[in-house]
Amino acid sequence: MFKVSAGLTGLLVGLAGCTGGGDGATAEGATRQGGTLRVVGSSDVEHLDPASVASVGAYGLARTFARTLFGTRASNDFQETIPVRPDVAARIPTRENGGVSKDRRTYTVGLRDGVRWNTSPPRQVTAQDFVRGFERLCNPASPSAGKGYFLSTLKGMDEFCRGFGSVDAKNAGAIAAYQRDHEIAGVRAKDDRTLVFKLKSPASDFLNLLSLPFTAAAPREYDRYVPDSAEFRQHTISDGPYQITEYKPGISYLLGHNPAWQAGGDPLRERHVAKIRITLGQDSPETVQQQLEQGTADLAWDQPVPTPAIPRLRDDPRFAIRETPNNSPYLVFNTRSPSNGGALGDRAVRQALEYAIDRSALIKIVGGPAVARPLHTVIPPGNSGYAEVNHYPTPGESGDAAKCRELLGKTGHSELTLKFPYRTNSVHKLIAQSIAENLDACGVETELTADSGGSFYSGTLGTPARAREGAWDIAAPGWVPDWYGNNGRSIIQPLFDGRTYGQNSTNYGGYDAPEVNALIDQALTAPDADHAAGYWQHADQKIMQDAAIVPLLDRAQTIFRSSRVHNALFLPTTAAYDYTRLWLSGD
Structure with a gap:
């Protein structure tokens, strides 16, 4: 069974006063809406297409615009980040509620109301959108690094992927045609609101698999583009609280509100800041840290706190060491x-x-x-x-x-x-x-x-x-x-x-x-x-x-926030604070 490492917990206790991070609100206790969250760092993501995201930075970014059936909730208590919770799914399927068959090989997942794409006009996210998401995992142009999880778990996934491998990786039409004309035996849309998964054998971690970012729903518009191509990256579609409004490869991202998103249809995310600007190309952790402390930036994108700065920051409430048991590097x-x-x-x-x-x-x-x-x-x-x-x-x-x-x-x-x-x-x-x-x-x-x-x-x-x-x-x-x-x-x-x-x-x-x-x-x-x-x-x-x-x-992850960041809640799998939950004081 899972246990938090006593050794790692001891490391965290070793820096008393260093596990802050901005949980508090203002003196009035009010959550402020608006402002631009300024994130600065070094490198662009390797993959922006949700089907092939493979880094902690991409996971954190995808969370803002690509939703999965299940997910986890950000928290500065590591234990609270572990349980699988419903996202687009209406509830956790169990044997008791009929969502899991007696032999534990069939999962039936119903979708919640109020989840819509930012299309014109806005359109409901359907079970078929999730089927498309699973089919895109083994596309020949930019296959998911996580497809192995499903090859060994879902019925028919290996056969589907083997056939997909012979399709022209540069031809968006051929890729879309293969997805249209073939199916994964273990992933089926029973109707617009119901998904049925068939497993090769029982898998005690199957709901965890359905929380992974590359299993996000994929709109039919994605069939127009070669997966994760430069053209695709300029046409991402959102069913989350934010949408990418401007992307300059290797330079910057600008995210704004998704007008189709409804807070009542999203149990894991919130939306407080008006915009999120991610500025890339800054390789120096010292330069990034200086901007955070001076208040010209709010969060680091891919830079931990520089080692020489840690001793002087140990009593600073803006500094934290967060638990992320990992093999890194x-x-x-x-x-x-x-x-x-x-x-x-x-x-x-x-x-x-x-x-x-x-x-x-x-x-x-x-x-x-x-x-x-x-x-x-x-x-x-x-x-x-x-x-x-x-x-x-x-x-x-x-x-x-x-x-x-x-x-x-x-x-x-x-x-x-x-x-x-x-x-x-x-x-x-x-x-x-x-x-x-x-x-x-x-x-x-x-x-x-x-x-x-x-x-x-x-x-x-x-x-x-x-x-x-x-x-x-x-x-x-x-x-x-x-x-x-x-x-x-x-x-x-x-x-x-x-x-x-x-x-x-x-x-x-x-x-x-x-x-x-x-x-x-x-x-x-x-x-x-x-x-x-x-x-x-x-x-x-x-x-x-x-x-x-x-x-x-x-x-562990050393992390720092500017003075105007509040309600900074950590997601261990992204090694960062959840952009959708925090809010900003001042402007």
Whole structure:
């Protein structure tokens, strides 16, 4: 069963007075309407199309304009963010209310009133819009990184997706025609207001899956565009409280009110600010922090609080450390790279490199032990299947260069040169430089290259052709689970199921182990969450024995708001405050 990590909770308590964040209202207790929320940061999202969103920033943005059947509620109490709640669904289906069949393989979900698209005229969101959303998950142009969740769960999803893969990825008409002429056996609109899902086998986390942002309803207008294309990005449609009114790729977003949205039809969101402006291109966390403190900006888009600023901010009510049990960052090996004679495909080489990393240095970079602690497993504390074990211990978490060199010398690959792209925002450059120094001490050369503009995931790590040609050898992405609670599959399956490796896959290194794939299947068909956790734990151990990645940190989120931001409520899966719930004082 799920438990909040006592260790991580202890980290949060360690900075007494640092868990503020703007819950209070003004002295009069009034919520003010209007104003422009100013968000500043570095990189654009990799994917704006709800079907293929894959980053915490994209999750937070999608929440403003793309609604799902179920969701979670923002709160500064981590436990309150865990339960699945109705969004467009009218209620939680159960066996008692007839929403779940006796064999737990059929789910019937009714839709609530008052959910409309911002079309002209406004149009009711229908069950068929959700069917279209599921069909778009495996489109050939920009498939969802989360499609693997549904390939293993929904009847007919794998067959539907296999056929979709042969459709011309550049032809919007052909893509729409395939969706029109084919169906997923396990997703059906019984009528405009009722969806019926058929599962291959019972899945205790199925409602969690229906809360993921890429399962959002999709209007029929989306059939006009190639998914997530430049043209699509200029024509997003909203059924949430805000709509994108202006998008300049890599530069800015401007969101305004969706006139079709009704507060009474949305149990998870509110709407207080008049506009949301997101300004990109600011790679310096220090510059972003300065703007927040001076009041010329309100929230950071993708930059945590700079490490040197944390000590002086510890008693500032605008500063907070929020609980987000995650594996962020971690070092991934491109097992498919032909570089160095295919050395990274050799488990012994990867195992040797496990000993190189100085985690104590990384902890200092991100803010010290109040913000992060060393991580040695794929599954972080606070997630289903976690068990504390260290397969590659080093003295004081400082790395063991001598052991790394010794083991590497036995592999016949003692002279390595590794291509190492890194993100330019936040502290990622410092992290990459620290890892490069560790590898250098091990006798391994690295070629560091900045990878900015939102291309790190979509253009580099998420493109198998780039991996196979050896465009990169190691990288340090991050992973925040798609949900918390009964969430074993939200870590192991997307990152390590070799059967789902392909375009936009989050199994960046192309790891494929039949034993792990089998454990994933066993976990997914386990009779309950407790049994599933055992399989996830076993898979974690196998992955670490294979040294598919080097876990680095279990890291909390440092976050700051300007003085005029009130009711700032946190969403762990977006690593940010919920834009739809906060309000602004002043102008």
